[in-house]
Amino acid sequence: MILAGRDLISINDFSNEEIEAVLNLADEMSSALEKGKRLDLCQGKELYTIFYEPSTRTRSSFETAMHRLGGTVVSHAEAQVTSAVAKGESIADTVRVLERYADVIVMRHPLDGSTRLAAEHSSVPVISGGDGAHEHPTQTLLDLYTIRKEKGAIRGKSVALCGDLRHGRTVHSLAIGLARFGAEIICIAPPDFELPDHIRDTLKAYRCKLTEYESLEGVVDEGSLVLHQAETSSRRGGARVGSGGQEGFMSFLLENLDVLYFTRLQRERLPTGEIGDAAEESYRINRQLLEKSRDDALIMHPLPRTGELAYEVDHDKRAAYFRQAGYGVPVRMALIALLLGAVERRISEGQKKKIPKPAKDVCGVRCPNGRCVTNAECYATAKFCQVNPQLLRCYYCDWLVQVA
Numbered sequence: 307m308i309l310a311g312r313d314l315i316s317i318n319d320f321s322n323e324e325i326e327a328v329l330n331l332a333d334e335m336s337s338a339l340e341k342g343k344r345l346d347l348c349q350g351k352e353l354y355t356i357f358y359e360p361s362t363r364t365r366s367s368f369e370t371a372m373h374r375l376g377g378t379v380v381s382h383a384e385a386q387v388t389s390a391v392a393k394g395e396s397i398a399d400t401v402r403v404l405e406r407y408a409d410v411i412v413m414r415h416p417l418d419g420s421t422r423l424a425a426e427h428s429s430v431p432v433i434s435g436g437d438g439a440h441e442h443p444t445q446t447l448l449d450l451y452t453i454r455k456e457k458g459a460i461r462g463k464s465v466a467l468c469g470d471l472r473h474g475r476t477v478h479s480l481a482i483g484l485a486r487f488g489a490e491i492i493c494i495a496p497p498d499f500e501l502p503d504h505i506r507d508t509l510k511a512y513r514c515k516l517t518e519y520e521s522l523e524g525v526v527d528e529g530s531l532v533l534h535q536a537e538t539s540s541r542r543g544g545a546r547v548g549s550g551g552q553e554g555f556m557s558f559l560l561e562n563l564d565v566l567y568f569t570r571l572q573r574e575r576l577p578t579g580e581i582g583d584a585a586e587e588s589y590r591i592n593r594q595l596l597e598k599s600r601d602d603a604l605i606m607h608p609l610p611r612t613g614e615l616a617y618e619v620d621h622d623k624r625a626a627y628f629r630q631a632g633y634g635v636p637v638r639m640a641l642i643a644l645l646l647g648a649v650e651r652r653i654s655e656g657q658k659k660k661i662p663k664p665a666k667d668v669c670g671v672r673c674p675n676g677r678c679v680t681n682a683e684c685y686a687t688a689k690f691c692q693v694n695p696q697l698l699r700c701y702y703c704d705w706l707v708q709v710a
């Protein structure tokens with residue numbers, strides 16, 4: 307019963323074998339549902355969803371998943387106005403109450419690290435439905451499931467992550483998941499929207515092959531391509547790639563990309579005024595670009611889309627995003643059943659995930675991330691894991707802090 311009672315806050319809370327256990331069980335759940343079988347594995351169990359941010363897919367697929375497992379659901383949408391948080395109640399107190407009613411809690415919250423803080427105060431499993439710009443681990447489970455199901459494997463696949471890679475949480479968890487399962491990552495993000503340093507640092511630790519570009523536009527607009535490329539370890543150097551590079555990039559796109567994963571600009575997390583319409587233009591996919599991509603490429607998107615994904619792409623067999631959203635139900639059924647101990651999967655001893663503990667002797671350091679929960683909830687103490695003698699990692703939001 308290795309997964310029973312566990313939380314899922316970061317994709318790094320589960321080992322590869324544990325992730326595979328969820329994906330394999332999702333396959334079983336999916337075929338049982340297709341055969342019209344009733345699955346009453348979670349009868350008598352109650353799932354609470356508490357969402358402080360809007361959601362279409364995550365909340366409804368969790369709720370559908372629990373219904374299909376025979377359990378019951380209590381749903382708090384718009385918790386920022388409908389719960390006592392509107393009266394100033396803390397995350398800790400909210401969770402200490404909900405744990406008395408619920409067997410498992412799914413929380414979405416705008417602060418980075420908020421769901422980790424919630425899990426610390428809860429005796430029942432807490433699953434993150436997304437915490438600020440930090441992570442969205444269950445989206446990654448279904449993204450990995452989609453790639454595995456539709457491309458046969460994750461290892462060795464070339465996956466392009468396109469869009470607002472700085473503020474989008476789905477791509478943070480996904481990049482880590484892809485690196486751990488041996489995929490190659492190609493980032494296409496305009497300046498100021500690249501992967502944050504703490505994710506780059508994690509990918510480096512997994513020895514992931516990572517290449518970064520700042521535009522997809524150039525691929526279709528043959529006259530005006532400027533590409534920047536960098537190694538995993540360095541920031542973009544601003545090297546210009548001429549027309550040879552453009553040709554190189556085009557054929558690279560045509561011949562090598564197995565998956566193009568798009569994300570929207572996270573406007574709600576941008577400072578006022580920094581709206582970034584031009585940024586969005588630089589990674590738009592339409593039919594013209596699709597024609598240049600491989601026949602068996604997969605176009606993925608966590609949704610919702612804004613301008614980056616043209617509706618004309620929807621009718622192409624490579625457009626996988628609605629199928630991807632559909633896989634959310636069996637994947638979340640599998641996760642709930644495992645965390646509630648309704649299904650047992652043995653994980654070999656060496657393959658259990660060891661979650662790093664915060665260092666004991668770090669005092670007086672604050673997390674530099676203004677959106678970190680430790681800078682917002684007065685009872686929350688900043689905690690850090692020691693990366694090396696000069697570098698700390700926030701236990702809640704993963705931001706890196708240099709120390710003298």
Ligand code: NCD
Nearest residue numbers: 363364436476570608609610
């Ligand atoms: C994502 C999210 O909430 O982070 N949506 C989702 O859960 N499928 C993506 C987004 O909002 O852009």
